[in-house]
Amino acid sequence: MSEWKSVAEIAASVKSGEVSARSLVEKSLSLIEKHSEFNSIIAVIKDRALERADIVDTKVKSGEELGRLAGVPFIAKDNFLVFGAETTAASNILKGFEAPYQATAVEKLEAEGAICVAKANLDAFAHGSSTENSDFMTTLNPRDKTRVPGGSSGGSAAAVALDLAPFSLGTDTGGSIRLPASFCGVVGYKPSYGLVSRSGVVAMASSTDVIGPIAKDVSDVALVLECMAGKDPLDGTTIDRDDKSYADLPDVDMNGMTVGVIKEFMADGLDPGVREVIEVAIEKYKSRGATIKEVSIPSIGLALAVYYVLCPAEVSSNLSRYDGQRYGFSDPDAKSLDTSYGESRSVGFGDEAKRRIMIGTYVLSSGYYDAYYQRAQLVRTKLVKEFEAAFTGVDILLGPTAPMTAFEIGANTEDPLQMYLIDIMTVAANLVGAPSISIPAGESEGLPVGLQLISPQKSDRQLLAFAKSSEENLV
Amino acid sequence: MAKITEDDVRKLAKLSSISLTDEQVAKFKDELSAIVGYVDQLASVDVSGLEPTLQVSGLVNVMREDEVQEYASQEELLKNAPDREGNLIKVKRVLE
Numbered sequence: 001m002s003e004w005k006s007v008a009e010i011a012a013s014v015k016s017g018e019v020s021a022r023s024l025v026e027k028s029l030s031l032i033e034k035h036s037e038f039n040s041i042i043a044v045i046k047d048r049a050l051e052r053a054d055i056v057d058t059k060v061k062s063g064e065e066l067g068r069l070a071g072v073p074f075i076a077k078d079n080f081l082v083f084g085a086e087t088t089a090a091s092n093i094l095k096g097f098e099a100p101y102q103a104t105a106v107e108k109l110e111a112e113g114a115i116c117v118a119k120a121n122l123d124a125f126a127h128g129s130s131t132e133n134s135d136f137m138t139t140l141n142p143r144d145k146t147r148v149p150g151g152s153s154g155g156s157a158a159a160v161a162l163d164l165a166p167f168s169l170g171t172d173t174g175g176s177i178r179l180p181a182s183f184c185g186v187v188g189y190k191p192s193y194g195l196v197s198r199s200g201v202v203a204m205a206s207s208t209d210v211i212g213p214i215a216k217d218v219s220d221v222a223l224v225l226e227c228m229a230g231k232d233p234l235d236g237t238t239i240d241r242d243d244k245s246y247a248d249l250p251d252v253d254m255n256g257m258t259v260g261v262i263k264e265f266m267a268d269g270l271d272p273g274v275r276e277v278i279e280v281a282i283e284k285y286k287s288r289g290a291t292i293k294e295v296s297i298p299s300i301g302l303a304l305a306v307y308y309v310l311c312p313a314e315v316s317s318n319l320s321r322y323d324g325q326r327y328g329f330s331d332p333d334a335k336s337l338d339t340s341y342g343e344s345r346s347v348g349f350g351d352e353a354k355r356r357i358m359i360g361t362y363v364l365s366s367g368y369y370d371a372y373y374q375r376a377q378l379v380r381t382k383l384v385k386e387f388e389a390a391f392t393g394v395d396i397l398l399g400p401t402a403p404m405t406a407f408e409i410g411a412n413t414e415d416p417l418q419m420y421l422i423d424i425m426t427v428a429a430n431l432v433g434a435p436s437i438s439i440p441a442g443e444s445e446g447l448p449v450g451l452q453l454i455s456p457q458k459s460d461r462q463l464l465a466f467a468k469s470s471e472e473n474l475v
Numbered sequence: 476m477a478k479i480t481e482d483d484v485r486k487l488a489k490l491s492s493i494s495l496t497d498e499q500v501a502k503f504k505d506e507l508s509a510i511v512g513y514v515d516q517l518a519s520v521d522v523s524g525l526e527p528t529l530q531v532s533g534l535v536n537v538m539r540e541d542e543v544q545e546y547a548s549q550e551e552l553l554k555n556a557p558d559r560e561g562n563l564i565k566v567k568r569v570l571e
Binding site: 096097098100101193194207233236237239299302305306308309316320323324325326327328329330334335336337338339340341342343345346349354355357358359361362363365371372374375376377378379380381382384415416417420431432433457 | 483492518528
C-alpha cells in the first residue's frame, strides 16, 4: 500500500484545504529519515521546503490561484541545480557547490506548487548503471539490500519505491531513468529528446541527455511531464511540445494497435526469468486484441558501441568546465594554473569520470576522429533510419528494459565494460531521440522486471496513453 | 586497431588536464584498451551513402535578440569561486 495518493489527488486535497502542504513536506522528510539506511538521499532541503509549503498553505487560505501540483513533495536527482542544498552530481569535484540558479524544470514544477524536499544519489556525473559510481555512497535496492537499484538515477528510483515522495526527477542519457525504474519496480519516463529543458541540469552527453519523471504509475508521470514540457529560451535544443495535455490521455483500444517485439532483445543473453515476464506481458496484449509482430532492428546490437564513442566524446567536452578555478574543488597546494587544473581534476574526479574523459579525448583526437567519432555518427544514422522503418509497420516497439533484474552490489564493478553492457537495451532510444518508458511488468525471483516501450520521436502523448492502458494488463 | 599504450594514456591525461600516478596509468591502459577494443566493431559496418547524425532535435539556428539584460545573481556566482578578490575570480599564475 502506497504512502501517497496520486499526484493529482494530493494537489486536489491541498487546494481544498483538506491537507496542508506543510504536513506533506513533514511526512516526506520523516519517511526520508525512516529509510535512510538505503542511502538514496544525498541532501535534505528542510528549511526552504517548509517555507515553500507555507507559501502554498497561505495561498490556499486566501483563496489564491494554485498550480496543478500544489503542495506535492518531490525529490530531484543531485545533478539538478536546486536552491536549499548543495548540488554535487555525487562527485567530489562539486562538493560544497551552491546553485546560483535553478533548473528550468524545477522552476516550472515550483510554479505549479510542487516542493523539492531532497536531492537523490546518482552515479557521479550520471556515469553508470548501478549508482555504485557515486563518490559518496551506494544506494541499496529497496527490494533487496544486497543489490543495486540500477543507475544512474538509482537514488531517484529507490526514493519513489520507498515512498519517500510521490515522484522524483531523473536524467536518461543511455537508460539512466528506465533502468533503475526497472530494477526498483517503478515507472520511469524518458521523454523525446528536446521535450523538456535541460537548463540547470549538469550536462553529460548533450546529444542524448534528457530529463524525466519517475513515479508509481503512468498517470503521475504524465502529469509531471505535462508541467515540465515545452520550449525554453535558456535551452536552444528544446522542441515544440504537443498542444494537447500530456496528462489528458485518450483511452487506447488495443484492438487497433500493432506492437512490435524487438527480435534482437529477445535473443540469447536474456535472463530466463525476465524473458518469462515479458512473454506473459505479450500474451496479455494479444488477449486484449493487439496485433503482435516480431520486428528486427539489425543494427541495434551496435548501439552500445556507438554510444560508448559518442557519449565519452561529449562527456570529455562537458566536463572540461570542472577546472578548479571558478567553482568546485580546487587543489589548495597548486602553484601554477596548469598544475591546478591537473590536480584539481585528478582529486575531484572519480575513476569512471576519468575513463570517460580519456576515451572521449581519444576518439576525438587527430588521427582517430574519423575512425571513431565520425564513424559512430554514421552508424547512428543507420539506427535512426532502421527505427523509422520499424515504425512504419508498428505503433509501439516493445522489449525488456534490461537483460536481467537487479544484480548484486559489486558484481560488475571489476570490469568497466561489463557494467556498460547493462545499458544494451536502453541506449538505442537515446541515440535516435525517441521517447521510451519502463513500466513494472512482474517479478523474477522476487525482483522487479521492467517492460520497455518505445514510440516514434515526438509521439510522447501516444506512448503515455499506450503505457497507461498497459497498466491494466500488468497489475 | 592498435591497443592503447601507457604512452597513449599519458598523452590523453595531458590533453584532458588530469594528472595520473604511474599506477593509475597502468590500470587505465588496460581498461581503456578493452573499451576501445569493444567499439572497434564499428570499423567493419557498411556506412556507404550515409551522412553523419550530428543531432536528433531537427532544429536549425535557434536565435534570440542580442539585447543586454541585467543579471542580478553575481554574488551567487562568485560565492562558489575557490579564490576571489572583490568581484574578480583569482587564479594561479599563468606565466613564469
